[in-house]
Amino acid sequence: MAALLEVRELRTEFRTGAGLVRAVDGISYTVEPGETVAIVGESGSGKSVSALSILRLVPDPPGRITGGTIRFAGRDLLRLSENEMRQVRGGEIGMVFQEPMTSLNPVLTIGRQITETLEQHRAMDRASAQRRAIELLSLVGIADPERRLRQYPHMLSGGMRQRVMIAIALACEPKLIIADEPTTALDVTIQAQILELMKDLTRRLGVALVVITHNLGVVARYANRVNVMYAGRIVESGSAAAVYRTPQHPYTMALLRSVPRLDRPRRSRLDPIEGQPPDLTRLDRGCSFRPRCRFADEGCAAARPALETAGERDHLAACFRRGALLGAEAAE
Numbered sequence: 001m002a003a004l005l006e007v008r009e010l011r012t013e014f015r016t017g018a019g020l021v022r023a024v025d026g027i028s029y030t031v032e033p034g035e036t037v038a039i040v041g042e043s044g045s046g047k048s049v050s051a052l053s054i055l056r057l058v059p060d061p062p063g064r065i066t067g068g069t070i071r072f073a074g075r076d077l078l079r080l081s082e083n084e085m086r087q088v089r090g091g092e093i094g095m096v097f098q099e100p101m102t103s104l105n106p107v108l109t110i111g112r113q114i115t116e117t118l119e120q121h122r123a124m125d126r127a128s129a130q131r132r133a134i135e136l137l138s139l140v141g142i143a144d145p146e147r148r149l150r151q152y153p154h155m156l157s158g159g160m161r162q163r164v165m166i167a168i169a170l171a172c173e174p175k176l177i178i179a180d181e182p183t184t185a186l187d188v189t190i191q192a193q194i195l196e197l198m199k200d201l202t203r204r205l206g207v208a209l210v211v212i213t214h215n216l217g218v219v220a221r222y223a224n225r226v227n228v229m230y231a232g233r234i235v236e237s238g239s240a241a242a243v244y245r246t247p248q249h250p251y252t253m254a255l256l257r258s259v260p261r262l263d264r265p266r267r268s269r270l271d272p273i274e275g276q277p278p279d280l281t282r283l284d285r286g287c288s289f290r291p292r293c294r295f296a297d298e299g300c301a302a303a304r305p306a307l308e309t310a311g312e313r314d315h316l317a318a319c320f321r322r323g324a325l326l327g328a329e330a331a332e
Helices: 047-056 082-086 110-122 126-139 158-170 188-204 216-220 242-244 250-257 323-330
Strands: 003-015 019-031 034-039 064-070 093-096 176-180 208-213 225-230 235-239
Touching: 003 047, 003 323, 019 047, 019 064, 019 225, 019 235, 019 242, 034 047, 034 216, 047 064, 047 176, 093 126, 093 158, 110 126, 126 158, 126 176, 158 176, 158 188, 176 188, 176 250, 188 208, 208 216, 225 242, 235 242, 235 250
Parallel strands: 034 208, 034 225, 093 176, 176 208
Antiparallel strands: 003 019, 003 064, 225 235
């Protein structure tokens, strides 16, 4: 069966006063129908830009998609006209943006923001769209949906606003949903509720999901496969089980070490990643993680490692020492 989404050698650049920023630098991955794929990394790694590139929402200027292909359901999205892309956005690919308070229109009611999508993409009349909006709010767990439709975003809590964003993303029964940090501004309890809701809905409706996050706990519980991004590139890729059990890139290991764990002593200290993410206008020819890596040697400065097989089939890592790092870490 062909992949629902196939991204190949995607490149997105921004021209700034400081120089050229290669925010997405040749990434490739696939998403199968009904699959959940996570894209993980620190702020500035290129996660959100890669998602905006799929929907061709990168602001131009200063941003521009400069290379690669994005095939969705058999079509190359980069070759579609702007009118054709408008039908894809919302109609075939839904998007849950990072901050619902700024993503929802503050001067339109919740009901109008849902019905507008249905009228645009499904040619529904106002009454039919209203009924569908009530169904959607019920589907995402919002009580008294008829009353909520008449309210404005500022009248809802953060968790309810995020549920509204999910309802809008699901409105036209898309094949794929992209969720960009869907729980960033929410407290821990509400985060769990939103993630369980998304997992349940995508499984019941057969919708594929791309989750963009810095939270590795999300990856462990909800994703089938993981792509770890650093400095605009995918540095490790594989099944969630393989990446957690046998990480093959020093950056992935560092991310895992910095997460609190219940199986460790209460007073044990977290092990943060030293240093700062690199300046993307000043990258050299070597490995971009080299200045922060405890395993780096002279060879890491000579060239940038390619993303190649590391252990299990379909488990890839961009590190010259892949396969030997677990033993090196245990010896420390």
